[in-house]
Amino acid sequence: MRTHALIALLGAPLLAGCSSGESGAQTPDTAHLEPPAPGAGVQYRMVSTVAPGQEIERCKLIVAPPEGLTVRADEVRFSAGSHHVVLYKTAYKQIPAETREGVRVDAAEVHDCNSGATAAWEITGVVAGSQSFGGDSFLGDLPDGVALKVEPGTVLVMNTHYLNASPEPLVADARVNLYTMPPEQVEQEAGMLFHYNPFIRVPANGAASARMRCRIDEDISIVRVQSHMHRRGVGFAAHRVRGDGAMEEIYANEAWEEVPAKVFPSPLEVKAGEALDFRCDYANAESRDVVQGLTTRDEMCMLIGPYFPRSPEIDNCTDAQGLPAETWIGSGAATCAETLACASAAASEAALYGCVVNSCAGAAAQVSAALRCQIFTAGQGACADACAGDADRCAACVDEACAADVTACQAAACD
Template sequence: MKSNKYIVFIAALLATACTPDEPSTQSAGKSLLDPPAEGAGLQYRMTSTIASGTESYGCQLFQVPPEGLVIRGQDVVFGLGGHHVLLYRTPYKEIPSHDEQGIAVDALTEHDCSQGATARWKVDAVLGGSESFGSVGMLHRLPDGVGVIVEPSTVLVMSTHYLNTTTAPIEVDARINVYTMPREDLQIEAGLLYMDNHVLRVPPLGEAAARMRCPVPADVKVVSLQSHMHARGVSFDAALRAPDGTTTSIYSTTSWQEPPVRELDPPLVFRQGSTLDIRCNYRSSETRPITYGLSSTDEMCQLIGPYFPKNEAFERCQDTSGAPSATWVGSGKASGTETVTCLGEALKGEKGVGYAYYDCVHRACPAVAAEVSALVRCHEVKRGKECAQRCQGSDLGDCAACLAQACGVEDQAACDATCG
């Protein structure tokens, strides 16, 4: 899981008195969020001191009760100047004493996550929070009998992002109320869609689009939708293409800073065999190239929403076999052969995968999207497997050669694809 980036001014703490045993209809108001009533849920809270003129990413770990949780709703508040507070699920069953880099950390207190929560801790799912100041949380209210299961003793990561533009340190407070139900009342398990397009780039002083498609492997019902971009984002659009070819717009906004949450009552049905298509449009006034990343100096393109019944292939943009299945659609004129050549040169010229590599994908014509995407997916998989050692070394050409060999079938298919 990746996650994510954001900017606004820090000045005050949020507020709202919420009924203690029910998710409220608002997440910002007149007072801080009170915890749920005893037996109705839990509150996860992070307080931080943000130094003047700094951007802060904080994490804190919590452990759920031995009996686990079934989440039926959430309320979220965080300080003005924050752009997100997120709650992640981890595979840990006890609080680690060291992070994934082997660094000792008091994880039960607020600690630095400048490289992102997912860089410091293992994360296998998003369990809620909010990507938009003043909006309802991602899992604000689920239908009766529908809930998200958190297994006993699971460790959670709470993550915040703030920017202090003032001349003095500021105390900030983020709170997530998790409202629960008895396990015996659960009828349908829910999940959280977190569709994240990392294949993006924005040129200096230019405009760009990032478009990604994901299949819907089984019928699901979506409860709400919201987008997430950074400051270069000028518009976001999501559409659902039904199996019969009919395309329907399901979400649209021109607000990167406070994207609206579209609550769907009744839930919107995504039919098996449909395709979910998201597009982010960017405009940059900066003289440097911009790629995907966690900081407000980077960019993102996400569609987020709770749904049921839970289907991990749907959440992770996978096919029914569990294989990655994202399709990235370029907006240029490059043929398959030209794109393969471009990707190879990018791999030889930059450590890891960056602007040049993603630029190749976006310069490709739309007609070769399937073949080029299959090659990109192969590169991503093989960089962590057969070619891991060679791609972690200093010889970029050696990495490129390994990937060309390991992805030979996909390479040839992309070369054969034409724009005509």
């Protein structure tokens, strides 16, 4: 099937960085966020100059203190011209000399990472961040006794994405404060929901939706949530899905910049076997199709927020092996069999996105299982070696490993 050719295109981690807004140039206030008091936390900072008309993503790698960090709250401020700053965790214990793409770089200094932080570096999770230069951050204030942990000596990636729409250079100043607590006071470890739906395609001068669901296999409590979309986003809704399938709205928002967070007065309890379901609605006034991607020409759909106790699988909606576990829910009428045929003929990521968007909601489980197996996981990991080499060997292996999922898809109805 032609879908095997898309493995190389879509095989990168689904954990993606937010993209920039389109604000004009601003002069940073160098006193807009003072560091925490000694012993109360740390501040990480990036300063760079963005040329007129330039859109650029930049990174800086930082080594966490040798004693690690137990983060109880964050605070983020940055110059207008972007609507995000993200602080990521990585798998590294020392700063690498080159990116995952093989580019040598002094990563301890600010450097361009225009293909995205997750493409350049081995990202494992999110510590803090914001998409509102004057307000709500990702982590906020956690309940007493709850902290997000950064292991001793972990390498962190600070990432910004700016578009300078002005005729003057923009000095971009971004600061992240992490407020800490003594490790012995931590009763529960927090995690960060960073759920990302790549299946977005909005037709020229048209409208579309992107919807995704993640099953929660352990009891958790969610502290706050917020959305992330780009400028074509006109609506967002997140629901808790009960064990009986009943949908309860937990967050709704129409903003794509200066996005408000919803802080639950008491943490929202989600029980094992329930799910989180979120949908982004788009209106596209441009004369071209808009699809998922990192730049301001593209779109995104994300659900973000801290919760506890942490489960690595819940952070990014993966299974115990770290493989994608999402259910992507279309808003069209195509059956699962028709969707697989569409995906087989897809010659690009954009075409594949449209296949999923046009699939029927009733067959979402079967569509997702087949695509996860064929495209995102190389046969649920069984064909990783085969797909690192010969394309024909990869295709044969994936066909065999995914046969049961494909059969179930062919039989699935939309009702």
